[in-house]
Amino acid sequence: MAENMDEKKIIFSGIQPSGALTIGNYLGSLKNWVELQDEYNCYYCVVDQHAITVPQEPKMLRKNTLEILAVYLAAGLDPEKCTLFIQSHVPAHAQLSWVLSTMTYMGQLNRMTQFKEKSQKGEGNLNAGLFTYPVLMAADILLYNADLVPVGEDQKQHLELARDLADRFNSRYSDTFTVPDGYIPKLGARIMSLQEPEKKMSKSAEDPNSYILILDDEATIKRKFKRAVTDSIGIVKYTDEQPGIKNLITIYSSFSNMSIEEIEKKYEGKGYGEFKEDIGQLVADSLAPIREKVEYYLDNKDELERIYREGAQKAEKASRRVLSKVYRKVGFIQR
Numbered sequence: 001m002a003e004n005m006d007e008k009k010i011i012f013s014g015i016q017p018s019g020a021l022t023i024g025n026y027l028g029s030l031k032n033w034v035e036l037q038d039e040y041n042c043y044y045c046v047v048d049q050h051a052i053t054v055p056q057e058p059k060m061l062r063k064n065t066l067e068i069l070a071v072y073l074a075a076g077l078d079p080e081k082c083t084l085f086i087q088s089h090v091p092a093h094a095q096l097s098w099v100l101s102t103m104t105y106m107g108q109l110n111r112m113t114q115f116k117e118k119s120q121k122g123e124g125n126l127n128a129g130l131f132t133y134p135v136l137m138a139a140d141i142l143l144y145n146a147d148l149v150p151v152g153e154d155q156k157q158h159l160e161l162a163r164d165l166a167d168r169f170n171s172r173y174s175d176t177f178t179v180p181d182g183y184i185p186k187l188g189a190r191i192m193s194l195q196e197p198e199k200k201m202s203k204s205a206e207d208p209n210s211y212i213l214i215l216d217d218e219a220t221i222k223r224k225f226k227r228a229v230t231d232s233i234g235i236v237k238y239t240d241e242q243p244g245i246k247n248l249i250t251i252y253s254s255f256s257n258m259s260i261e262e263i264e265k266k267y268e269g270k271g272y273g274e275f276k277e278d279i280g281q282l283v284a285d286s287l288a289p290i291r292e293k294v295e296y297y298l299d300n301k302d303e304l305e306r307i308y309r310e311g312a313q314k315a316e317k318a319s320r321r322v323l324s325k326v327y328r329k330v331g332f333i334q335r
């Protein structure tokens, strides 16, 4: 059962530094994290150990890790309110992952759609880490006895595994883990690629025109929206028959807080040109303050260092408590 029952509920979430962040990552998770930080006790992590399940250039991994931490801060996460840290700084994640992997059925991992998709993309030999990635994610979450996990829709299946493992451990031994719930946004839970709107927008996609990065400049953002795939129907309408336009309306609505109906009405009788021009401007204007603050943090690396070091200390303290309980219950001798 969760400790700190009388305190705030606990949230855990993380993003992989497998590339620069897209507006999919922003709308599907980061934007909501900021809204939740006052009400909950939040642990937000840069999950670098997950990122190496696909090959990463070490220099780029370091750059992306720090940049993502800077984006967390620039987007409004406050290290005084939540714990911000880097996964590999807290060894308990990998340690709990090992224990949980001995309780995970191969069949469960075989069914993971993200593994199937990523393994189809990968060249050459598949690594075991890509296969067991969801177990490490379960460890991330269960280690803090998180009540809620704010993620985009693509992570639902992985979250289900974390719930299963918590239940399995609790019934095999005794109540240890909180069974976490997902917190999936109503809008923006699945932002699609601008080039292939049937696929989700991904930071590691090959075609840069398929995604908008949080750190893209104004001209790039406008150009990418102009090139976004639409259709020949010519009406700004939120319907499955027009997946490209539907996706753009979702993005527009998420950044403007206008409802879908309001947006449809605004563009009634107007072509896609004006709509695309406006969405480009809206997104560029919304992201500009974040971009400026990121530059500040990247120019002040000592401040970033202080934040991730303090975050690791707090996370380590919380996670060690849970890990030692797990070790005791499975029968490991205390040091």
Ligand code: AQP
Pocket: 014, 015, 016, 017, 018, 019, 022, 024, 025, 026, 027, 028, 029, 150, 151, 152, 153, 154, 155, 188, 189, 190, 191, 192, 200, 201, 202, 203, 204, 205
């Ligand atoms: N397109 C998306 N729409 C909404 N939410 C999304 N998320 C990712 N893509 C979208 C959410 O962002 C969080 C961090 O994801 P991640 O970095 O852990 O891995 P991911 O889900 O695999 O994200 P990417 O961008 O697609 O990364 P790569 O290309 O490396 O695989 C999660 O909460 C996710 O739901």
